[in-house]
Amino acid sequence: MTDFAPAEDAAASATPTASAKAPLLNARKVRKSFGGVEVLKGISLEVATGQVMCLLGPSGSGKSTFLRCINHLERIDGGRISVDGELIGYAARHGRIFEMNRREVARQRGGIGMVFQRFNLFPHMTALENITAAPIGVRGLAKPTAVARGRELLDRVGLADLAGSYPAQLSGGQQQRVAIARALAMDPKLLLFDEPTSALDPELVGDVLDVMRGLAADGMTMVVVTHEIGFARGAADEVVFMDAGVVMESGPPAEVLDNPQNPRTKAFLDSVM
């Protein structure tokens, strides 16, 4: 967390200025169309290890789609996405690009955690089983090890005593925190959040954001699609404003949120704040 300090007087620039080493997430001119409608029109972004990037923008601006492209839930039509130097969904061999088989894609996804708007917990498993299913079944962890780690993660998100509860017995905020613990159980290099608080009652939002702030403080690399301007201001190293499939503006939160240069950014921030 020391290689990037969001300083008020940082030069207004479209890319993070911090690290000299290769960024953990590197997206170059990412394009994606759905049925002839181009929803991502060449997105280029970088996130260095330990940084938190918040994606803001009106609905339909392509921010969720971009997030889903990062772990190959959507296949991109153009450009490149790489995480930790590894191309996502494709392999470069002998100067050509090959589509990855499904086992390879699954392995890559294991290193990229994702938290969904609708939680998507497995309803037939208890909170603890939700967390341990992939470490045991995918990574081959011994059950006692996985369970111990699962309890540790539940404790970290403040739900140590609800290990045996099924998702239907938990509130939205509790479910989302279990979902975060489930993503953390695979020890991801990068954590993606797709509007993690949009489906929650207002009074439950705070608990989830607290957990996310804790992760950010611990140095977890995160890309967060959110409408929580307060969270972006406090926790993000960089804020990116997207509209109509294009990055309109990006930079430290103090600049983008308090002194937006682009009129679209200005209009959006006025409407949500």
Add this chain to the structure above:
Amino acid sequence: MPKLPLVRPGPDGSVTHTHASPIGVNATRERDDDIEAVPLRHPWRWVIAAVLLVVFVGVAVSLWQNENVNHPTISEFIFDRRILDGVVLTLILTIVSMVISTVFAVLLAVMRLSHNPVLNSLSWLYIWAFRGTPLLIQIVFWGYLGLLYSQITLGIPYTDFSLFSIDTNTLIPAFTAGLLALTLNQAAYSAEIVRAGMLSVDEGQYEAAYSVGMSPTFTLFKVVLPQAMRVIIPPMGNETISMLKNTSLLSVIAVLEVYTVATQISSQNLRQVELLVVVSCWYLFLTSVLSIPQFYLERHYGRGNARVLPPTPLARIRRVLRPASRPGPAPIAPGAKTNGPHTNGPHTNGPHTNREDAP
């Protein structure tokens, strides 16, 4: 409209209860002004029940006194050795063909939902063929396969090389032919039920499973099928009962299940009606027995979906033995969580009160 409000603010703004407040805010909290209503009577239920009782008794008596039915024959054959063997064979045919066809159906459903065009079309073709022809014809086909191919040979096609060659009627005796016919036909129907169950699982479940690195196969067995089971089991219970009765069609290829045995016996003693009664009694008994595992399967796969599982028959009996003392809605069972109007009773703070986030 002076009569409408039961409770209205007084001149000084305080709330005045104009009557004894029958639906007032305190109705669920205070015991002493609870509603002391006479329960609604349902006289027509009694009338209809009485009429039906008379009709049923009349029909039963007329059947019992019918001189064309020989009652001793029924009691003679209901536990006859041959009938019992037939019942066992019927049960074996039902269970074995249901188990194998279900495994096969999962495979067909997965193929049908796969993006692989070859597997997809193959599954479609199979379901089309086996659902599109009568089961009776399929049974005859497998039973008389020997007429079509007298020898079955394993070897390399279009050469003289063969590993072994066997007489079709030796390889596929009547029992095997019957089992094959029932299983292959059932698989086509069950495949559509399994497919419907898989489609009922939310897309987000696949995404969540993939996002933690699960492979498609792992996702299918650990995430999708366990959730699909909740939707699959009720119609599969239906299919099992249907299968039990369809085994009687195997009489056309002389498989000795209970219906075939009964017709053989009645062709000797000419007591057709009596033996059909015997067989019907056994079918009724077996369908009743087969619905027991269904209940427990549904309960098992319903876990996590309902906040409270349905009570087991034992729990239900216990509840009946402890009847409600007051008129009005039934008391909430201990542990049940309802957000209904009666949440202030002593029972509502069950073991699972963690609905609110802890501070």
